[in-house]
Every structure is written in structure tokens, then in C-alpha cells.
Amino acid sequence: MxxxxxxxxxxxxxxxxxxxxxxxxxxxxxxxxxxxxxxxxxxxxxxxxxxxxxxxxxxxxxxxxxxxxxxxxxxxxxxxxxxxxxxxxxxxxxxxxxxxxxxxxxxxxxxxxxxxxxxxxxxxxxxxxxxxxxxxxxxxxxxxxxxxxxxxxxxxxxxxxxxxxxxxxxxxxRLKGMTEEGVEEFYGCVLCQSFAPTHVCIITPERMSLCGAISWLDGRASSKIDPEGAIFAVPKGELLDPEKHIYSGVNEIVTQRSLGRIAVCCLHSALENPHTACGCFQSICFYIPEVDGFGIVHRDFVGETVIGSPFSTLAAEVSGGQQREGYVGMAISYLKSPKFLITDGGLRRVVWMPSAIKEWVKEAIPADLFDKIASEKEVKNVDELVEFLQEAEHPVMSG
Ligand code: SF4
Ligand code: ZN
Missing domain, CATH: 3.30.1650.10 (Bifunctional carbon monoxide dehydrogenase/acetyl-coa synthase(codh/acs), Chain M, domain 3)
Incomplete structure (x- = not known):
């Protein structure tokens, strides 16, 4: 037909x-x-x-x-x-x-x-x-x-x-004001397992799915339409580590749905047991060891990031459903979440992002930090970044 x-x-x-x-x-x-x-x-x-x-x-x-x-x-x-x-x-x-x-x-x-x-x-x-x-x-x-x-x-x-x-x-x-502590369950999505067989998205009120398409409310609506489907409820269980935001219920689901490949998931860390990524993330957060800070790049960014790799190279690094320490795939709106990589220091640890994202999430960045975060307009490589951050007295430079 x-x-x-x-x-x-x-x-x-x-x-x-x-x-x-x-x-x-x-x-x-x-x-x-x-x-x-x-x-x-x-x-x-x-x-x-x-x-x-x-x-x-x-x-x-x-x-x-x-x-x-x-x-x-x-x-x-x-x-x-x-x-x-x-x-x-x-x-x-x-x-x-x-x-x-x-x-x-x-x-x-x-x-x-x-x-x-x-x-x-x-x-x-x-x-x-x-x-x-x-x-x-x-x-x-x-x-x-x-x-x-x-x-x-x-x-x-x-x-x-x-x-x-x-x-x-x-x-x-509609999600504003809702917190992980305030709800009983999160949602999981395995729609992308056809591309990345060990990948499980964990969606909380403070962590939108990395594709940017499914919020906690969407997860709830979806599990209502089709409880046996690819999007399902994840009972939180016990908060095993309040610093690292590790929940027993999340670990259980991630272990089960990744067929035992992933055992622990820190919801808000890029450095330790980070959330896995399939390939549809809107943006990538990457660790820059020279400055002990993070860069962010989104899919539509044309050209090289401050570390010399374009989005596509970093995407190949982080995708496929593995846990890659130092990388996390994420929705752009996650930058606006009060829990954004909170385990690693949150926005105060971010040193570089494209000017387009900076503009997009402007109201979420503390005013005293905004000009201290470099973009493609100010710096072209890590050497220039170090200089910029020193000059600007970015918090990563004072540690
Ligand atoms: Fe589901 Fe989006 Fe995650 Fe894919 S990236 S598993 S569609 S929530
Ligand atoms: Zn995907």
C-alpha cells in the first residue's frame, strides 16, 4: 500500500x-x-x-x-x-x-x-x-x-x-515550583533503546528529559494513556544520598532497564555516575579539566567549541547509552532548573556556552555570574578561556 x-x-x-x-x-x-x-x-x-x-x-x-x-x-x-x-x-x-x-x-x-x-x-x-x-x-x-x-x-x-x-x-x-522532594514518583522513558539499548531517561520535575520533549507532567500523562508503554512511573524509593541525589527506586529501574549495565544514577552530576544519553540530547555539558569547569554546547551550534571539538564530535563521545564521566546530555531548559548539576556546583561551575544559549537562559543565570561565563564571542580556545576567567574572576578560579 x-x-x-x-x-x-x-x-x-x-x-x-x-x-x-x-x-x-x-x-x-x-x-x-x-x-x-x-x-x-x-x-x-x-x-x-x-x-x-x-x-x-x-x-x-x-x-x-x-x-x-x-x-x-x-x-x-x-x-x-x-x-x-x-x-x-x-x-x-x-x-x-x-x-x-x-x-x-x-x-x-x-x-x-x-x-x-x-x-x-x-x-x-x-x-x-x-x-x-x-x-x-x-x-x-x-x-x-x-x-x-x-x-x-x-x-x-x-x-x-x-x-x-x-x-x-x-x-x-507549568512545572515551575515543583520539586523532586515534593513528588512521590519520577518517570522513565526507554523510547530510545532502539538506538541506545542501555539508555533510560529519568524524568523528574526538576530534570526534563534530555531530548527536551518530555517533562515530568508529560511522563505522568503518558503513563496514564499507556501504562505498559515506553514511558512509565518510577517510584522514587529511598533517597540514598542527598548530596548526589541517588534514589533507590531510580537505581532499581536503571539497573533493570539497562539489563544490568548501569547500576547507579546520580541525577544531577556530570562527574560521577552521570545520567546516560542516547543521541537526541538538545545539548551536551562537557568537563574542561584545565579550568575544572563545564562547557555547554547545543545541537544548532555551528563550529568548534572552546575545547576545539564541534557538537558532533562530543555527541559521538556521549551517546550510545553509556555512562561517560565528564559528559552529560541534557535539555537546554535543564540549565534553568534549580537542581542543574547541583552535585557538581551548578551554574557556578559553568565557564563557557554559546551566546545563543546564554541569551536563552539569561534569567536563570545569577546576575553576578552572567558576564563571567565566556561564549564563542569572547574566547576561541582553552588558553583564551583561562585568561578570560582569570580576568573576570570566575568562581572556578578562586578554588
Ligand atoms: Fe524518551 Fe526523549 Fe529520553 Fe528518548 S531522549 S528515551 S524519547 S525521554
Ligand atoms: Zn534519544
Whole structure:
């Protein structure tokens, strides 16, 4: 029925630079995004797929286009809290399509179509839409109606992304004030085990999933929709180490779900038993031994970080589901959490980050610290960094 095969067996495959016919979003595109919106039953035309702007068949081989994916769902039992949960499934189901690859989430998405799948006849986003509607409604019968709009017209993509951003922010806002101490359970996610078989995401009110797509509230909504699914409750158990934020319940789940490979997880440390990473982290925190501090880099940062490696090199280092001391994959919004790497000293230990992130999380950085954190604008390498930090009297220099 479809020109290419569909199934979970394709989920772990990526489409490399030289193999794609066309790509959408990613670092070469300023605007891209996806959003699931809950509508009332009569507002959704079931199975409608619309493409606004050029479709795959109108695109030249090797090109990159902006893309916004708008998914509208309706169903008696749906709740607004479930929107982000469904949004994460876009990632999962796109990756079920043979030779179609989806990465990241929200306004960071990146998709590629493999030359082979194009050759086999996948030439329209219409078909991609039909496939994902089929998967959504088969696997999540709670969705009664669903329509999908793919927008590739650059102006319209920009317009939709700018409208989606406040929605993403409002979702994050709802968690403000909630603490790990104040809840009984955390949530775990193993959706990415197809890429990283020992990786388990632990999601707390103060630690968003590293892909930036699933908050504690989303975890709760998801475990309600599908208790046996990839997102599940993690009873906290006993707080074994209040400094290192080690919980017996977290260790148990991590041990069980990593098939014994990982035994201890410190929720807020990059230096000791850090949280594992699959490959979808929005950003990476990396230890810089010369200054005993941390650098942060996000996926869209083009060029080399202060230690000379670009995002992609560091990503290869940290991904795959292992515990790598000195590295942690994380959501950008984790920088705003009061528990951000608190075991290691928190924001006061951060010495370098791209100016874009600095601007993004500005209100979370203490005013006396803001100018002491270097960015690509001030320093280009570790020597310059040391000089900058000394001059600025950054807290890492006083230890
Ligand atoms: Fe789930 Fe974590 Fe993968 Fe996000 S990165 S989909 S939370 S396993
Ligand atoms: Zn992942």
C-alpha cells in the first residue's frame, strides 16, 4: 500500500549526509518545528493530509528545506497534557518509515529521506502523513481523529514556529515550583533503546528529559494513556544520598532497564555516575579539566567549541547509552532548573556556552555570574578561556 516498508525495525537507522535525497530542518535551517494540538472532534477531518509549499517531488536532490509539522488530534478522552506525549511519537513513527529519519523535537527538528526510499517511490509528504496517521491511530486508539499539515513554504514555517514557541514555553512553565522532594514518583522513558539499548531517561520535575520533549507532567500523562508503554512511573524509593541525589527506586529501574549495565544514577552530576544519553540530547555539558569547569554546547551550534571539538564530535563521545564521566546530555531548559548539576556546583561551575544559549537562559543565570561565563564571542580556545576567567574572576578560579 505504501512505496516503502514501515515498522519498528527501521527505527535505529540513520540517513547519512551522502545518502539523503532531501532533508528538512536541522542546523542549516533557521526555522523548523512540530506541534501537536488537541482540537474538538468536529474541528478535525480524520486522515486529512495537507502540504503547504513545495513537496518532495518539487525539490532538487541534495537540498535542505524548512519544515513545520502540524498535527491536530481529537478524541473524547484526550487531555491537553497529552499533546507533548503525542508530539514525541512523531519522532518515533517517522523513524518507523524505511529510509526516513527524524531527529530532535519542538523547534529543533531535522529530517532526511534516503535516496533509496526516494527511488522506491516515496516522493510526497502526503504519504508520510498517511503513514504516521495510520501508526498513531493503530497504536493509540484513544485518538479518534487526526489530521496532519506539512508546511515547507519558508514564510509560513517561520510564522508557525513563532506561534509554537510560546506553547512550548507554557508547557515548561507549568512545572515551575515543583520539586523532586515534593513528588512521590519520577518517570522513565526507554523510547530510545532502539538506538541506545542501555539508555533510560529519568524524568523528574526538576530534570526534563534530555531530548527536551518530555517533562515530568508529560511522563505522568503518558503513563496514564499507556501504562505498559515506553514511558512509565518510577517510584522514587529511598533517597540514598542527598548530596548526589541517588534514589533507590531510580537505581532499581536503571539497573533493570539497562539489563544490568548501569547500576547507579546520580541525577544531577556530570562527574560521577552521570545520567546516560542516547543521541537526541538538545545539548551536551562537557568537563574542561584545565579550568575544572563545564562547557555547554547545543545541537544548532555551528563550529568548534572552546575545547576545539564541534557538537558532533562530543555527541559521538556521549551517546550510545553509556555512562561517560565528564559528559552529560541534557535539555537546554535543564540549565534553568534549580537542581542543574547541583552535585557538581551548578551554574557556578559553568565557564563557557554559546551566546545563543546564554541569551536563552539569561534569567536563570545569577546576575553576578552572567558576564563571567565566556561564549564563542569572547574566547576561541582553552588558553583564551583561562585568561578570560582569570580576568573576570570566575568562581572556578578562586578554588
Ligand atoms: Fe524518551 Fe529520553 Fe528518548 Fe526523549 S531522549 S524519547 S525521554 S528515551
Ligand atoms: Zn534519544
Amino acid at each position: 505504501f512505496p516503502v516498508d514501515v515498522g519498528p525495525q527501521y527505527e535505529g537507522e540513520s540517513v547519512r549526509k551522502h545518502d539523503f535525497y532531501v532533508e528538512f530542518g536541522g542546523p542549516r535551517c533557521e526555522y523548523k518545528g512540530e506541534l501537536v494540538t488537541l482540537r474538538s472532534v468536529n474541528e478535525v477531518e480524520h486522515e486529512r493530509v495537507e502540504v503547504i509549499g513545495p513537496d518532495i517531488k518539487d525539490m532538487a536532490e541534495g537540498t535542505t528545506s524548512p519544515l513545520f509539522i502540524g498535527v491536530e488530534v481529537a478524541g473524547e478522552q484526550l487531555e491537553v497534557d497529552m499533546e507533548p506525549v503525542f508530539e514525541r511519537r512523531i519522532h518515533q513513527y517517522c523513524n518507523y518509515i524505511e529510509g526516513f529519519w527524524h531527529m530532535a523535537q519542538r523547534d529543533h527538528i531535522w529530517l532526511r529521506l534516503h535516496k533509496e526510499s526516494h527511488k522506491k517511490g516515496l516522493r510526497s509528504l502526503q504519504e508520510v502523513g498517511q503513514i504516521i496517521i495510520m501508526l498513531f491511530t493503530n497504536e493509540l486508539p484513544i485518538i479518534e481523529k487526526m489530521q496532519v499539515t506539512f508546511i515547507t513554504d519558508p514564510e509560513k514555517v517561520k510564522e508557525h514556529v513563532l506561534k509554537a514557541r510560546p506553547v512550548y514555553d507554557a508547557r515548561d512553565e
